Amino acid sequence: MKVNVYVTLKPGVLDPQGKAIHHALEGLGFGGVADVRAGRFIELDVADGTSDADLDAMCAKLLANTVIENYRIERP
């Protein structure tokens, strides 16, 4: 079973990489971009029937640093 995990910086946490991407987009002539936030996408291939609790624990214990990041789990 493929599970998608999206890790994103919490609102209010400065994202220097997002800012640099934003500037680069503007440099390429793409106006009208108000903001860019960069995150991480992780695809897990787990055993069918892996529980929500286990997936949540994987995120909380390793895949995201909950001091600065939020995560969202997307099951098929």
Added chain:
Amino acid sequence: MKTAVIVFPGSNCDRDMAVALEQVTGRAPAMVWHRETELPDGTDFIALPGGFSYGDYLRSGAMAARSPILRSVADAAARGVPVLGVCNGFQVLTEALLLPGALMRNAGLNFVCRTVPLKVENSQSLFTASYNAGEEINIPVAHHDGNYFADAATLDRIEGEGRVAFRYADAVNGSARDIAGVLNDAGNVLGMMPHPERAIDRAHGGTDGLRLFEAALGVLA
């Protein structure tokens, strides 16, 4: 004094740390590989060195913080054994939740590699007792992810509890409140981005870092 340096794949300041520890104690530290599960018996000082453990995969320090030896390091820290994390070692300590906050990409996005002035905020800790409060010292930094972040309540708490050991005298990497080094609640765990082991000999351009090891290892000059 039995010291230990934890070595991860990708550590690159482990030998500099070992030189500093041996110079002060007269005895070479045990170099402990990350897959070990136990520290040598009687270890009474642990150093987590700088570098790029596991290639900074996932997040700086994230993989190292989950390596087998870190359980023993956490147990030792809980018993009061002094633990010093420098640069990547600081990142590992925050990822292991032994210290509050997180270290993010430098605000300017540049890798910063130069000697910077630090202000000693707490001169009472076991690591900083050889300094005077408010004293300015010069220690090299070399990092990409040194931008210290914690929420405002955590920052207020650690400042109120005297747990900010060092601040950058000038902005270096965007760190919240210019924090360069943080102590744990009990004061026996210190994480800092600057490298004291790179300032222990006149040939390094200064010896301000040596005083940290002299204080922490109980051999004050």
